[in-house]
Amino acid sequence: xxxxxxxxxxxxSTAAYCSALALLxxxxxxxxxxxxxxxxxxxxxxxxxAKAPDYWPTAGWKTTTPxxxxxxxxxxxxxxxxxxxxxxxxxxxxxxxxxxxxxxxSMVDANTKQEVKSVTKSIxxxxxxxxxxxxxxxxxxxxxxxxxxDTAADSVKSHITLAQLMIMRSGLAWDNxxxxxxxxxxASPSWEQYILSQPMVSQxxxxxxxxxxxxxxxxxxxxxxxxxxxxxxxxxxxxxxxxIKDASWEQDPQGHTNGAxxxxxxxxxxxxxxxxxxxxxxxxxxxxxxxxWVEQTISKDKDRQYDDGTLGxxxxxxxxxxxxxxxxxxxxxxxxxxxxxxxxxxxxIPEENLIVAMTSNNTKEELMPEKQLISAVKAxxxxxxxxxxxxxxxxxxxxxxxxxVTADK
Numbered sequence: 001x002x003x004x005x006x007x008x009x010x011x012x013s014t015a016a017y018c019s020a021l022a023l024l025x026x027x028x029x030x031x032x033x034x035x036x037x038x039x040x041x042x043x044x045x046x047x048x049x050a051k052a053p054d055y056w057p058t059a060g061w062k063t064t065t066p067x068x069x070x071x072x073x074x075x076x077x078x079x080x081x082x083x084x085x086x087x088x089x090x091x092x093x094x095x096x097x098x099x100x101x102x103x104x105x106s107m108v109d110a111n112t113k114q115e116v117k118s119v120t121k122s123i124x125x126x127x128x129x130x131x132x133x134x135x136x137x138x139x140x141x142x143x144x145x146x147x148x149x150d151t152a153a154d155s156v157k158s159h160i161t162l163a164q165l166m167i168m169r170s171g172l173a174w175d176n177x178x179x180x181x182x183x184x185x186x187a188s189p190s191w192e193q194y195i196l197s198q199p200m201v202s203q204x205x206x207x208x209x210x211x212x213x214x215x216x217x218x219x220x221x222x223x224x225x226x227x228x229x230x231x232x233x234x235x236x237x238x239x240x241x242x243x244i245k246d247a248s249w250e251q252d253p254q255g256h257t258n259g260a261x262x263x264x265x266x267x268x269x270x271x272x273x274x275x276x277x278x279x280x281x282x283x284x285x286x287x288x289x290x291x292x293w294v295e296q297t298i299s300k301d302k303d304r305q306y307d308d309g310t311l312g313x314x315x316x317x318x319x320x321x322x323x324x325x326x327x328x329x330x331x332x333x334x335x336x337x338x339x340x341x342x343x344x345x346x347x348x349i350p351e352e353n354l355i356v357a358m359t360s361n362n363t364k365e366e367l368m369p370e371k372q373l374i375s376a377v378k379a380x381x382x383x384x385x386x387x388x389x390x391x392x393x394x395x396x397x398x399x400x401x402x403x404x405v406t407a408d409k
Contacts, residue, residue, distance in 0.1 A: 035332070036311050036322060037303055037311040037312065037313075037322065038300055038311065038312040038313055038320045038321055038322055038334050038336075039334055040298075040299040040300060042334060043298055043299075043320070043334045043336065043350055044295045044298065044299065046350035046351055047277070047278060047279075047280050047294065047295070047298065047350050048280055048291070048295070050278055050279055050280065050350060050353070051353075052279060052282070052285075053096065053097025053098075053275070053279075054097065055097065056097075056283060056284040057097070057243070057272060057275070058241075058242060058243035058283070058284060059243055060243070061092075061094070061098070061099045061268055061271070062097075062098055062099070063098060063099045063100070063102075064098040064099075064100060065100070065388070065393060066095075066100040066101065066379065066392075066393075066396070067385060067386050067387065067388050067389060067393075068098070068100075068385050069095040069096050069098055069100050069385070070095070070380060070381055070382035070383055070384055070385060070386055071095060071100055071379045071380055071381065071386075072379045072380075072381050072386070072389065072392060073379075073389050073392035073393045073395070073396040074389065074391070074392035074395055074396070075375070075378055075379035075392075076093065076100070076101050076376070076379045076396050076399075077392065077395040077396040077398070077399040078375055078379075078399075079093075079101075079372065079375035079376045079378075079379060080101065080103060080396065080399040080400055080402075080403050081399050081402075082371075082372050082375050083103070083372055083403060084402065084403055084406045085406065086343070086360060086362050086365070086368050086372075087342075087343070087360050087361045087362045087363075088105070088343065088358060088359070088360040088362070088403075089104070089105050089107065089108050089114060089267075089359045089360055089361065090102070090103065090104045090105065090108050090110075090112070090114070090267040090358070090359045091103050091267065091356065091357065091358045091359075092267050092268055092270075092271045092355075092356070092357045092358075093354075093355075093356050093376055094271050094274070094275065094354070094355040094356070094357075095352070095353055095354050095355075095380070096353050097275065097353075099268075099271075101396065101400065102267070102268075102400075103400045103403040103404065104403075104404060105403065105404055105405075106404055106405060108359075110266060110267075110268055111266060112266060113246070113247070113248060113264040113265060113266055114264060114265065114266070114267065114344075114359045115261075115262070115263070115264050115344075116263055116264065116265055116270065116338075116340050116344045116359065117261050117340030117341045117342065117344050118212075118215075118260065118261055118338075118339060118340040118341060118344070119263070119265075119270065119338040119339065119340040119344045119345070119346060120215075120249075120258065120259070120260060120261045120262060120263040120340070121215045121259070121260055121261075121317035121338075122273070122317050122318050122338035122339075122346070123234060123238070123263060123273070123338075124215055124218055124219055124222075124230065124259040124260075124317060125166060125218075125297055125316045125317035125318060126234075126238060126273070126276075126289050127222055127230055127233055127234050127237070127238060128140075128162070128166070128218060128221075128222060128293075128316070129281075129289045129290055129293030129294070129297065129316075130233070130237050130238065130288070130289055130290075130293075131222055131225055131226055131233070132290065132293060133287075133289070133290035133293065134226075136222075136225045136226045137162070137221070137222070137225045139162075140161060140162040140163035140166070140316075141161050141162070141163065142161065142162050143158060143159050143160060143161055143162070144157060144158055144159070144160040144161075144165075144196075144217070145157075145158030145159060147220070147221045147224055147225075148192075148196060148217075150196070151196060154200075156171070156200050156203070156204065157171075157172070157196070157200055159204065160172070160204045161204065161205075162218065162221065163316075164204045164205050165214040165215075165217055165218055166214070166215075166218065166315075166316040166317055167208075167301040167314055167315065167316065168208050168209060168210050168211060168214060168314060169204065169205050169206060169207065169208055169209075169301070170204055170209075170211065170214050171200045171201060171202040171203055171204045171205075171206065171207065172195070172198045172199075172200060172201070172209075172211065172213060172214070173198040173199050173200070173201045173209075174198065174209055174210070174211035174212070174213050174214070176209075176210060176211075181198075181211075181212070181213065182212045182260075185212070185213060185216075189253060190252075190253065190254065191213075191216055191252040191253070191254075191256070192216075192217070192220055192252075192254070192256070194213075195213035195214075195216060195217055196217075198213065208302075208304070208314070212260035212261065213260075214260075215259045215260035215317060216252070216256070216258060216259045216260045217259070218259050218317075219256055219257050219258065219259025219260075220256050220259070222259075223256060223257070229251075229255070229256065229257045230249075230256075230257035230259060231247075231249040231251075231257040234247070234249075235247070237288070238288060238289075241283055241284075241286070241288050242269075242272045242273075242276065242283060242288070243272070244265065244269045244272060247263065247264065247265055247269070248263075248264045249262055249263045249264070250262030250263075261340070267357050267358070267359055268357075270338075270344075270346045270357035270359075271346070271355050271357040273338070273346055274338075274346045274347070274348045274355035274357060275355060276288060276289065277289075277294055277297075277298065277336070277348055278348050278350060278353070278355060280294050280295070281293065281294040293316075296315070296316060297315045297316040297317075297318050298315055298318060298320060298336045299315055299320075300312060300313020300314060300315055300320050301313055301314055301315065302314075306321060306367070307366070307367060308367050308370060308371070310322050310323070310324065310370075315336070318336055318337065318338060319336065319337050319338070319339045320334065320335065320336040320337070321334075321335060321370075322334060322335075323335050323349065323373070323374060323377060324374055331374060331377060331378070333349050333351045333352060333377065334349070334350070334351065335347055335348065335349045335373070336348050341366075342360060342361050342362050342363055343358060343359070343360030343361070343362040343368055343369050344358070344359050344360070345357065345358045345369045345373075347369070347373055349377065352377060352380055353383075354376070354377065354380070356373055356376050358372075
């Protein structure tokens with residue numbers, strides 16, 4: 001049986017789907033529910049009730065066969081084959097807390113720290129949450145003016161809230177055309193002053209504009225609040241509890257940890273971050289990130305449509321969307337994820353207890369990881385162990401070996 005049969009997904013014709021959607025949209029009065037969009041409440045409920053793994057990978061991940069975790073190895077082989085030729089460097093697939101498949105190209109291995117680019121922002125978000133839990137930051141309604149007194153003369157800029165910085169609705173200008181503003185910031189003697197000198201182009205809380213400047217300001221806010229650099233705070237409060245060692249992180253000219261990019265982790269480390277969020281911020285029975293913060297983080301601010309037609313949103317430096325809106329695929333799971341340019345990802349699908357982490361150098365297809373993720377999810381057949389498939393396992397091993405030599409071609 002295939003994944004869709006066992007999971008009993010509803011397969012609707014396009015006409016039937018549209019009819020059902022119309023009923024939902026008209027039956028809910030003032031608060032219509034559109035099933036095509038990422039569902040905040042459903043995801044929060046699933047994460048809140050997620051079963052803890054039967055071990056914690058602090059000292060290292062355990063591996064099993066895909067079949068032991070209800071996955072089809074032949075289908076996973078097809079997922080791996082789809083990564084070849086996409087400049088993917090490494091990947092890890094985790095279900096129920098166990099690695100069921102992982103691969104590395106000829107340049108990296110399981111111990112290689114790789115630059116995760118804007119996945120860094122999601123780690124910055126995690127540490128802001130820890131600081132809120134530690135009562136170092138009283139809340140995300142605090143303003144830019146509270147931390148940067150030089151903005152006091154600007155009655156609009158000084159009232160940008162921390163929440164608006166994190167959901168990318170600060171209103172500060174940031175030119176992402178060929179990363180123009182980012183390169184200018186990096187060439188400036190003070191990143192902080194460069195960011196704060198940007199003009200306001202919209203009222204705070206209105207227009208969405210992705211900004212590395214917003215994220216770097218949050219690193220400085222955290223440093224001012226805790227008296228520690230972001231990297232040091234993360235090492236003691238996040239990395240050490242999860243068993244993440246020797247993480248490196250870039251700094252700006254003043255020594256502030258780069259809150260937007262520049263963090264290096266192994267792909268297995270990235271998967272640990274995914275598991276932490278899947279477990280509502282808990283690790284080995286202890287709260288690392290406040291539950292409330294995790295649930296706020298993985299709840300979208302406003303609905304938006306991505307280039308692949310999927311419908312989702314943006315939270316506190318985390319992304320979220322429906323896995324697919326294509327009726328014929330029957331895959332309606334919600335996914336939240338940390339996203340870095342050129343294909344760095346930490347995907348979390350609570351409904352399937354699945355984590356997929358990936359690093360790559362793909363500059364041609366921005367949504368390549370999302371497309372390949374669908375193949376990984378299609379490998380799920382059951383929430384229980386399935387019959388052993390030696391031939392499928394052999395094909396999966398062959399695909400992983402081929403990935404090592406062909407991933408960058």
